[in-house]
Amino acid sequence: MILGGALVWALPEIVRRVALAMLREREPAPERALEDLDRRRVDATRERLVSAEGIPAERLTAADARPVDTPPAANAAGRVEFRFEGRGD
Secondary structure, three states: OOOOHHHHHHHHHHHHHHHHHHHHHHOOOOHHHHHHHHHHHHHHHHHHHHHOOOOOHHHEEEOOOOOOOOOOOOOOOOOOOEEEOOOOO
């Protein structure tokens, strides 16, 4: 049986969402591991900005962690945000 085009394309997404919801119910996110990953991402990004880009470390302030409205795509890279502080001179 051939289903309508939109339904055929939506079916895998629906299955993925249901499976992910079931997984989240059974396996809560490991908060400690996620916090450690966040810290390591910030440290690595700060090191890169200081060593490779020549930005003074005292000018970098990590942005406050905040949840995102939608999770990134599975193949998306992580994101770290910094603010640049004024030099004061």
